Amino acid sequence: MAKILIAEDDRISQKLAVKIVEELGHSAYVSPHGKHAYEALMASNDFDLLLTDIMMPEMDGQQLIKTLRGDQQFDALPIIIMSAVVGLNDISNLLKLGATLFLAKPLDRQELQNYITRCIGCHKSCRN
Numbered sequence: 001m002a003k004i005l006i007a008e009d010d011r012i013s014q015k016l017a018v019k020i021v022e023e024l025g026h027s028a029y030v031s032p033h034g035k036h037a038y039e040a041l042m043a044s045n046d047f048d049l050l051l052t053d054i055m056m057p058e059m060d061g062q063q064l065i066k067t068l069r070g071d072q073q074f075d076a077l078p079i080i081i082m083s084a085v086v087g088l089n090d091i092s093n094l095l096k097l098g099a100t101l102f103l104a105k106p107l108d109r110q111e112l113q114n115y116i117t118r119c120i121g122c123h124k125s126c127r128n
Helices: 011-023 034-043 061-069 088-097 109-127
Strands: 003-007 027-031 049-053 079-083 101-104
Touching: 003 011, 003 034, 011 027, 011 049, 011 109, 027 034, 034 049, 034 061, 049 061, 049 109, 061 079, 061 088, 079 109, 088 101, 101 109
Parallel strands: 003 027, 003 049, 049 079, 079 101
Antiparallel strands: none
């Protein structure tokens, strides 16, 4: 079972992501914005995956990725971006910043499950 942090300010997207994570048998923890997610990660560096939106108050997903990738302890943390408001150049830039994968909203259950499974498998094998 993996520990997954979901940084998402939209309640509907939060609930859907939590449901999908829990259906896979993992534990879901929700942060309402990027700053809260960053603080949660700093307090407990045992998360296996971060799912994050881009457009959030306090600290957006782009700043969260930059901040995490600037800290060596989060080099291997898989980060899946979930967003409806980005174009191809934005996606490319997010991946260059250090996002692992991009998933368009509205969330597709099967696609998110596949992404989570891929990221968790890689992260666990890379940590051991």
